[in-house]
Amino acid sequence: MSGITSEFVKTISSIWHRFSLGNEEAKTLANMLAPMDDAGEEVSSSIKFDLEPSDYNRALEELGDEEGLG
Template structure:
Protein backbone atom coordinates (compact mmCIF):
# COMPACT_ATOMS: atom_id res chain seq x y z
CA UNK A 1 0.00 0.00 0.00
CA UNK A 2 1.40 3.37 -0.94
CA UNK A 3 1.56 6.13 1.62
CA UNK A 4 0.49 9.01 -0.63
CA UNK A 5 -3.14 8.71 -1.66
CA UNK A 6 -5.63 11.07 -3.21
CA UNK A 7 -7.25 11.51 0.18
CA UNK A 8 -3.89 12.41 1.73
CA UNK A 9 -3.17 14.98 -1.00
CA UNK A 10 -6.60 16.56 -0.54
CA UNK A 11 -6.08 16.85 3.24
CA UNK A 12 -2.60 18.25 2.74
CA UNK A 13 -3.90 20.93 0.37
CA UNK A 14 -6.64 21.87 2.82
CA UNK A 15 -4.45 21.97 5.93
CA UNK A 16 -1.17 23.34 4.58
CA UNK A 17 -2.36 25.49 1.70
CA UNK A 18 -5.91 26.32 2.81
CA UNK A 19 -7.65 25.46 -0.41
CA UNK A 20 -9.84 22.65 -1.64
CA UNK A 21 -8.64 20.61 -4.59
CA UNK A 22 -11.14 19.52 -7.20
CA UNK A 23 -11.92 15.85 -6.57
CA UNK A 24 -10.71 14.84 -10.04
CA UNK A 25 -7.22 16.11 -9.14
CA UNK A 26 -6.77 14.07 -5.94
CA UNK A 27 -5.47 10.86 -7.52
CA UNK A 28 -3.63 12.64 -10.34
CA UNK A 29 -1.56 14.63 -7.87
CA UNK A 30 -1.01 11.57 -5.67
CA UNK A 31 0.25 9.66 -8.72
CA UNK A 32 2.70 12.50 -9.42
CA UNK A 33 3.99 12.59 -5.84
CA UNK A 34 4.47 8.85 -5.27
CA UNK A 35 7.64 8.51 -7.42
CA UNK A 36 9.18 11.55 -5.70
CA UNK A 37 8.35 10.09 -2.29
CA UNK A 38 9.88 6.74 -3.24
CA UNK A 39 13.03 8.42 -4.58
CA UNK A 40 13.29 10.49 -1.41
CA UNK A 41 13.05 7.35 0.71
CA UNK A 42 15.87 5.72 -1.27
CA UNK A 43 18.08 8.79 -0.92
CA UNK A 44 17.24 9.20 2.77
CA UNK A 45 18.57 5.70 3.47
CA UNK A 46 21.80 6.47 1.60
CA UNK A 47 22.26 9.72 3.55
CA UNK A 48 21.39 8.08 6.89
CA UNK A 49 18.60 10.63 7.30
CA UNK A 50 15.96 9.57 9.81
CA UNK A 51 13.82 12.71 10.18
CA UNK A 52 15.76 14.30 13.05
CA UNK A 53 16.52 18.02 12.53
CA UNK A 54 20.23 17.39 13.03
CA UNK A 55 20.15 14.68 10.35
CA UNK A 56 18.43 17.09 7.97
CA UNK A 57 21.09 19.73 8.59
CA UNK A 58 23.88 17.20 8.11
CA UNK A 59 22.31 15.92 4.88
CA UNK A 60 22.01 19.46 3.51
CA UNK A 61 25.66 20.14 4.40
CA UNK A 62 26.73 16.98 2.55
CA UNK A 63 24.67 17.89 -0.51
CA UNK A 64 25.61 21.57 -0.63
CA UNK A 65 28.14 22.59 -3.26
CA UNK A 66 31.51 23.48 -1.81
CA UNK A 67 32.50 27.12 -2.23
CA UNK A 68 36.00 28.42 -2.17
CA UNK A 69 36.68 31.91 -0.98
CA UNK A 70 39.53 33.88 -2.46
Protein backbone atom coordinates in the same frame (compact mmCIF):
# COMPACT_ATOMS: atom_id res chain seq x y z
CA MET B 1 5.16 2.06 -1.39
CA SER B 2 4.22 5.68 -0.97
CA GLY B 3 1.54 6.71 1.47
CA ILE B 4 0.61 9.64 -0.75
CA THR B 5 -2.96 9.07 -1.82
CA SER B 6 -5.59 11.38 -3.22
CA GLU B 7 -7.14 11.61 0.25
CA PHE B 8 -3.75 12.60 1.71
CA VAL B 9 -3.33 15.29 -0.97
CA LYS B 10 -6.83 16.62 -0.31
CA THR B 11 -6.15 16.79 3.43
CA ILE B 12 -2.79 18.54 3.00
CA SER B 13 -4.21 21.05 0.52
CA SER B 14 -7.08 21.92 2.84
CA ILE B 15 -4.84 22.31 5.91
CA TRP B 16 -1.71 23.91 4.46
CA HIS B 17 -3.16 25.85 1.53
CA ARG B 18 -6.74 26.38 2.72
CA PHE B 19 -8.47 25.24 -0.45
CA SER B 20 -10.31 22.13 -1.47
CA LEU B 21 -9.33 19.93 -4.36
CA GLY B 22 -11.69 17.85 -6.43
CA ASN B 23 -11.19 14.12 -6.65
CA GLU B 24 -9.57 14.20 -10.10
CA GLU B 25 -7.13 16.98 -9.19
CA ALA B 26 -6.16 15.17 -5.99
CA LYS B 27 -5.69 11.91 -7.88
CA THR B 28 -3.51 13.63 -10.50
CA LEU B 29 -1.31 15.23 -7.84
CA ALA B 30 -1.03 11.99 -5.88
CA ASN B 31 0.03 10.15 -9.05
CA MET B 32 2.74 12.78 -9.62
CA LEU B 33 3.97 12.91 -6.01
CA ALA B 34 3.96 9.21 -5.09
CA PRO B 35 6.88 8.21 -7.37
CA MET B 36 8.98 11.07 -5.98
CA ASP B 37 8.15 9.97 -2.44
CA ASP B 38 9.10 6.38 -3.29
CA ALA B 39 12.40 7.52 -4.84
CA GLY B 40 13.22 9.63 -1.79
CA GLU B 41 12.54 6.73 0.53
CA GLU B 42 14.77 4.49 -1.57
CA VAL B 43 17.82 6.74 -1.20
CA SER B 44 17.13 8.13 2.27
CA SER B 45 19.34 5.59 4.02
CA SER B 46 22.37 6.67 1.99
CA ILE B 47 21.96 10.41 2.55
CA LYS B 48 24.71 11.65 4.85
CA PHE B 49 22.86 14.54 6.42
CA ASP B 50 19.84 15.10 8.58
CA LEU B 51 18.04 18.41 8.94
CA GLU B 52 20.92 20.45 10.32
CA PRO B 53 22.66 22.84 7.91
CA SER B 54 26.06 21.80 9.28
CA ASP B 55 25.34 18.17 8.35
CA TYR B 56 24.38 19.26 4.85
CA ASN B 57 27.48 21.42 4.45
CA ARG B 58 29.74 18.61 5.71
CA ALA B 59 28.15 16.14 3.27
CA LEU B 60 28.74 18.57 0.40
CA GLU B 61 32.36 19.10 1.43
CA GLU B 62 32.93 15.33 1.59
CA LEU B 63 31.36 14.91 -1.83
CA GLY B 64 33.58 17.67 -3.18
CA ASP B 65 36.66 15.94 -1.73
CA GLU B 66 35.61 12.63 -3.32
CA GLU B 67 35.18 14.33 -6.68
CA GLY B 68 38.43 16.30 -6.37
CA LEU B 69 36.57 19.58 -6.09
CA GLY B 70 37.21 20.38 -2.43
